[in-house]
Amino acid sequence: MKDFLKTLGIEKENAGTSTGQKHFTSKGAKSITSHTPSDGSEIASVFETTKDEYEKVVTASSEAFETWRMMPAPQRGEIVRQVGLKLREYKEPLGKLVSYEMGKIYQEGLGEVQEMIDICDFAVGLSRQLYGLTMHSERPEHRMYEQWHPLGPVGVISAFNFPVAVYSWNAMIAAVCGDTVIGKGSEKTPVCGVAVQNIIAEVLKENDLPEGVFCMITGGREAGEWMTQDERIPLISATGSIPMGKKVAQAVGARLGKTILELGGNNAIVISKDADLEMTIRAVVFGAVGTAGQRCTSTRRLIIHDSVYDEVKERLTNIYKSIKIGDPLDPETLVGPLIDQDAVDMMQAALKKVKEEGGKVVCGGDVLENLEGHYVKPAICEVENHYEIVQNETFAPILYMMKYSELDEAIAMHNGVRQGLSSSIFTLNMREAENFLSHRGSDCGIANVNIGTSGAEIGGAFGGEKETGGGRESGSDAWKAYMRRQTNTINWSDELPLAQGIEFDV
Numbered sequence: 001m002k003d004f005l006k007t008l009g010i011e012k013e014n015a016g017t018s019t020g021q022k023h024f025t026s027k028g029a030k031s032i033t034s035h036t037p038s039d040g041s042e043i044a045s046v047f048e049t050t051k052d053e054y055e056k057v058v059t060a061s062s063e064a065f066e067t068w069r070m071m072p073a074p075q076r077g078e079i080v081r082q083v084g085l086k087l088r089e090y091k092e093p094l095g096k097l098v099s100y101e102m103g104k105i106y107q108e109g110l111g112e113v114q115e116m117i118d119i120c121d122f123a124v125g126l127s128r129q130l131y132g133l134t135m136h137s138e139r140p141e142h143r144m145y146e147q148w149h150p151l152g153p154v155g156v157i158s159a160f161n162f163p164v165a166v167y168s169w170n171a172m173i174a175a176v177c178g179d180t181v182i183g184k185g186s187e188k189t190p191v192c193g194v195a196v197q198n199i200i201a202e203v204l205k206e207n208d209l210p211e212g213v214f215c216m217i218t219g220g221r222e223a224g225e226w227m228t229q230d231e232r233i234p235l236i237s238a239t240g241s242i243p244m245g246k247k248v249a250q251a252v253g254a255r256l257g258k259t260i261l262e263l264g265g266n267n268a269i270v271i272s273k274d275a276d277l278e279m280t281i282r283a284v285v286f287g288a289v290g291t292a293g294q295r296c297t298s299t300r301r302l303i304i305h306d307s308v309y310d311e312v313k314e315r316l317t318n319i320y321k322s323i324k325i326g327d328p329l330d331p332e333t334l335v336g337p338l339i340d341q342d343a344v345d346m347m348q349a350a351l352k353k354v355k356e357e358g359g360k361v362v363c364g365g366d367v368l369e370n371l372e373g374h375y376v377k378p379a380i381c382e383v384e385n386h387y388e389i390v391q392n393e394t395f396a397p398i399l400y401m402m403k404y405s406e407l408d409e410a411i412a413m414h415n416g417v418r419q420g421l422s423s424s425i426f427t428l429n430m431r432e433a434e435n436f437l438s439h440r441g442s443d444c445g446i447a448n449v450n451i452g453t454s455g456a457e458i459g460g461a462f463g464g465e466k467e468t469g470g471g472r473e474s475g476s477d478a479w480k481a482y483m484r485r486q487t488n489t490i491n492w493s494d495e496l497p498l499a500q501g502i503e504f505d506v
Contacts (some may be wrong), residue, residue: 002100003102004093008195011042029053032218034191037103037337038327039372046190049217054226057215058482060061061153061180061231064212067176073482076176077127079213080410082203083172084120084282087113090199094164094192099328101189102163103336103374104291106329115165118458119172120475126479127176138500141493148483150178151258155227157238157248160339161294161395164196167472170237170260173213174482179235183216190218235260235482239296242393242419242467249469260481261469262462264393265421267444267453268301270436272427273308276450280426281315283452284399287424289323289335289378290454294343297446297454300393301385305405305409307399311400316380317363323367325375337374338396344374347396350389352381359383362401385413391455392417407432415443421464422453424445445472452488468499 031045049057059191068076087094091113099109132146132172148265156170171181185193200214217223228251237260238248245263252259269287271280287299304312328336344367351365365379378397383390390400404410412483414423423435423444433449435441445464446456456462461476463469472478498504 001277002096004025004096004100005044005191007093008090008097009038009198010097010191010195014408016476026342030324032187032190034101034189036100037339037374038100038329043101044191044194046218048219051226054217054223057182057217058153058230058232060210060212061215062181062212064179064210065150065152065180066212067210068175068180071176071178073127073176076178077124079203079207079209080120080127081124081377082207083200084117084124084345086118086199086203087117090195091117094199096329097165097195098192099336102160103328103339104161104294105333105336106331108291112162112165115458116172118170119165119168121318122458122475123172123176126173130177130479130483132485137489139491139497141491141495141497142497143490143492144488145474146487148480148485149175151234151451151482151484152179153233153237154179154181155230155233156181156183156484157224157236157240158183158185159239160188160240161291161296163189166239166262166473167193167196168371169462170482173474173479174235175213177479177482179482181229182211182233183214183215184219184223185216187220188363193218224248225251227407229255231255231257234258237471237473237481238262245358245469258481259469260463260471260473262296262421262464262471263469264394264419264471265296265298265453265464265468266391266417266419267297267422268302268303268414268417268424269299269453270404270407270408270414270423270425270427271302271304271308271312272425272429272432273305274429274432275305275308275426276428277308277311277315279450281312283317283424283426284312284316285319287452287454288399289320289397291442291460292335292338292376293378294339294395295454298397299399299424299453301390301400301414303380303385303402303404304412305410306405308403309403313362313380313382320363320378321379323378325377328370335378335397338376340374343396344376346394347376347379347398350396350398351381352392353389354381354383354387357383357387357389359389360385365398385416391417407435411441418467419464420444420466421468422456424448424450424451424453426450444468446489
């Protein structure tokens, strides 16, 4: 058994339950067996949450909310600070587990845990900055202001590709806002959920806090439906596919609940004739093949000026031929496996569709049958932006290339998809850069100049427009989504003037 699993309290025969609380687990519960996509080896089995256990989790979270919300926000920040310190202690083994269970290379696994640490640091500062506004009243001797209150238990449904970081983006911000948190990770990466809950549970125990402040449940679609339909959970933050997000929005909207949705991306980089190609090529490769193309911010499309198209194509093709693919824990590896066989099949179907629509596979796309696990060669294709397969996100390392002549044409192509998450332009031309960032430029939630589409920092609000869902997580003022706004007016006079000068004498 891997040493890092023992360090995280994971036992192969029975990893436990991702609620992290033994009394929430029934002996007859079904289990999910997790396998590493690197070679198919069994990692551990995790109990699925039953409906009875779910009820206990929500009850515990609701009861803990009564205590947690009354703690001053800076004290809640102190608990989150301790979570960040604990994550620093476990950074190496947790990073290895993320790499082993999800398939991203070890450096990316470490980076994901660092994101958790960073958002803890951000949330600690935020705990002293949950500001409201003071407004001038039109009525004499009146004071008007707004304040923010916690919502209650918040549900966080996260995806397999970032099994720990995205949960933390939501959980740590919600926690300092005074909410308790119920997480549900992907059934494809359940052991990561157990490990995170084990780490956080240490902090709760050390501070004699209710277990329900941070809870997790484990399961598939049914468990997610329990959460989305539960009126006791006022906010659901969900990360995943567009079809999944639409179902979440409908279920939560039907009960007039709140959602934060971070869904699919179809992210493009515009490469200008005035681009620094050395910088551009490095950014494209990382954005397109990092995490084996399984990031919501992965670079999917390249919109290249016709004057540099051939050079970009040649340089990328040569690099793709030399990329080391293999064991994600090997420090020499740049591309690990896809998450499962379904992902491999989906990539192959997409490449077939490219050819059927008139496109060309320039290089890559092969399944590496000589390696145990779900390994493929990243692919580059020449296409037209209007192709159906290009219009839809394929969660795999496929990079679509197309040409443009004028910037307006490039922006129209860039915006001509239903998704709107991340975007980028590489240019040394100031006018082109400012046009791309202007009202008539990128329609995405994230727009970059001379950096790629991947690698968002936690200080900025993360999320996108159109079918990406419109939600925002992490930095800036995204915290407001986890709270309810209240406008307050205090009359300190001995009169009762009405707004708008209305006179109403009784």
